[in-house]
Amino acid sequence: MNQLTIAIQQDHQQLSSKRWQSFSTRWHELAAQQGLTTQNIDIFSDSINWLDQLQGCDGFMWWFGQPLSVSRPGRRLIAALAHINKIPTFPNHNTIWHFDDKVAQSYLLQLADIPTPKTWVFWSKSQADKFINLADYPLVLKLSSGVISKNVELVHNRCEASHHAHALFGSGMYALPPANLPFRWFARRASEAIRVFLSRKTDEEFHKGYLLLQEFLPENDFDIRVTIIGNRAFAFRRYNRPGDFRASGSGRIDWNPAQIPSDSLLLAFQTAKILQTQSLAVDILRRNSKPVIAEISYYYEGWAIEKCPGHWKLSDQASQPVWVEGSMRPEDAIWEDFITQLH
Template sequence: MRVAIHQREGSFSRGWVHRLRELGVDFDYVSAYDNDVISKLQNFDGFLWHWHQGDYRDHLIAKPLLDALGRAGKKVYPRIETSLYFDDKLAQKYLLEAIGAPLVPSYVFVDFDKAIEWARNTDYPKVFKLRGGAGSLNVKVVKNLHESSALIKRCFSRGFPLLDRVESLKDAIWRWRRDRSLDALWLVAKRTPRLWIRSKRERLLPRQLGYAYFQDFVPNAAYDDRAVVIGNRCFCIRRHCRPGDFRASGSGLVQFDKEIFPAEMIRSAFSVADAIQSQSLALDYVYRDGVPLLIETSYGFTADVYYSCQGFWTRDLEWHDLPVNPEAFIVDDFISHLETK
């Protein structure tokens, strides 16, 4: 058995390498960006690539390449079912509504007049989002018709960059105030020049325009719960909102106690992951009157925070007091499927 890995700093790839070495599985690195990637992968049984929404190259080729390999019979992670809806909140709305998942009511408009008509007749506040972006950077609370109209007009004129440089810098400053670490200070130093100078990768990311996307605002949500399903395992974290902010994603204020996560939310996470047939799925929930409602989903995430989870649930809702290692779980399932083949 031989496995290929696309290596990327900060991705699952480092953990995959460690686990494959533990299992004694032969592997090598293959770049997904190479023109001859298809021929290079002929000598491998499977291909692992944790592609990233912030890289224009991944935007261009990840889904078609992985889909093509899967159709040709190559075992891949992520399969197209796993990542088709990744970093696309519009697509997630349609998917989650179609499978009957408990989605926070969401609204998509591709016509300016219809969007404005809705804005005039809806209640406020609402939450405005771009279809892509991580860490809550492209998310805003809209308090009234004036604000929503201004956003809708921009949606159908000059649009928005996928990376909000002002919000990105504010996020870095907030992290530095929270952590007071050299790493956090370095992040501020890196992001400050980007207010005026865009990187090549940023310039090549697709501009967001031609649509408007809103969700209902769920009041009094001091946190969200993230459930991650990989195979027959579900592990959870609770992310508390930043002080004076409604957003929890990216806050770093995390709680792991297993007692705080309701069984209804865990059952819902397994149900959605099964309906999508996803190899890995992170699901973000808020609660309205105690009922868990989905905000969005993602196949990929930063793995390090989940090492502190106390264990995981299986589909029978039995708790397993075992170490949580997302990258190892992905590899174990992947190798198991290869052996079955």
Template sequence: MNPKPELVLLTGDQGFYGQTRKAWVSMDASVLEKHLSSLGYPVQRYTFQELYNRNILLSGKTILYTFSQKENVRQYIRDVIFNLSKTNKIIPSLDLLLCHENKGYQELYKRELGMTGLKAWYFSGLQDIDAYDISYPVVLKTVSGSNGKGVFLIPDQKSLERQVQKLTHVGFWTRVDLFRRRHFRKRTYPDYPHHDDYVDYLQYKEYITRHQNFILQEFIPGLTYDTRVLALEGKFFVTRRHTRKGDFRASGTKKFDFDFTPDDALLEFASKTAQRFNTPFLSMDIIQDGESCYLIEYQASHFGVSAITKSRGYYIREGSTWTFREDKQTVEQEITEALDRYLTRGIES
């Protein structure tokens, strides 16, 4: 029997490992560590800051790490994990870390994995948008945001231009500075004889304008819900999220249904999708249009866990059929056991 690898559990300050009830509420890192030890894994636990600032060098380890919804902490985690990924196995993968709160990279990574589905475009501004064959209406999404924030239904190109301009609003003092440069600033630069004040003003205006990266995604009309599927290495927890009347968005409505029977097509799609990502934890937002299923968003660690805490159980594939099993475990148990199944599968394959 192959020995189990040594694990490193990386947490935020004060042992934060997101998330449970809300993004700011941690799992119990001590319980995670205890469960992993009971499954036979030697475990070392550090915070991100002490790992670097105490000069702890890791190589050849398997590292399970937390995420964060705080932007500065996310950047800190990205820096540390990118460095560790050069000599260690990190879970979730570096690509899935880059997907966290970044819907743009989510689309790039889906394409890399060969996942076709809804048409999507990724832009950093409105430049050259006429060059693309975009069918309206279309859904505009900012690259970050949750609970339906930063998501808009766009009926035509003029509406798209107005919405992007709202997202990139220029402040009052910036407008004053631009007016001054345009009408009152006269400069000469002996070292740059081709300098032109008006051209410089245009270039500077473009340089300081706050741009907004955004996704345009094909719109499927008439949908009244989407399905959140939480895949934990062979276990599939499902939640249906209903839209409000007159709104196409299911995210953020808080209209959850934990007591329904998903059809086999959705479960098969979720299973095949999870296999492509090859990660022990994957939260998927899936929509269905007839027999077709589409992955619209996903996260690999810092996701809502109500599908675990409020569902009666989970679905599992047994042979060629799907079976529902009633079961209740803590979030910490589900996470550690999914990691164990994932690592065991890797060792045995």
């Protein structure tokens, strides 16, 4: 077999935790160790035609996060390569198309019959108002994009829900204003007016013309984050912020594998299999003792995965996942699976 050549897009991104991460650096290292050739790609360079650099390559890899400056070109390039079946990619289209889009994820999970909190998406104000007037509260409001619990809020009553609906079907917003901010809606409008007046650049999605509400599941003091990479599951518990119902981004992490129930692992494995993803992080809560998936994402911070003392592996011959001792970098697992696929 001919020597493999892997095209790798440069990445060096500051994460939500303020750490810096570069999967591409590690992939180049692994390729050198295995005697494989890499082609360094930079689609943001104005000095070369980077599409020409993909010619003759056997695969293309690019790890990108939420900021629109990278996720928008990333999703479009992956979709284009998938559409013409040019070369294998990580991430592939199944893995990435719903990234940072909670509306798309809600449709996907419901159609796949994967257990989730009840979720409602409205595309007109009249439709939303009818629901708001009859709904049982509290409910969880979510904007379509956002990380570390940003743009997620508990709505306690009809009045609060109506305020959100009025804003989202009116002028729209880049982000939910802080819940404890005095005159928060006026402050939001003022902040966005200043942004326009000063022509400030933004790397955030603008939200307008929809409303997403989700069932609130009480008595969940933590969620379980399970990250599936191939047939491996890395898992830990994330405790809620003090006095808050949100766990993502709290930094209160418990990596003890003994605290991870097997039904959560199996649900995560099942979800990744149904959705045919190369890599998938799921946030699991419990409803009446049963696990449900609140959100999914292709994105995660590598340091948190690497701190897991081991992972679970699921084979076709076993009904239960088997524990594998020892930490593993997620970029190593991704590389291993991708290179195996190409051989």
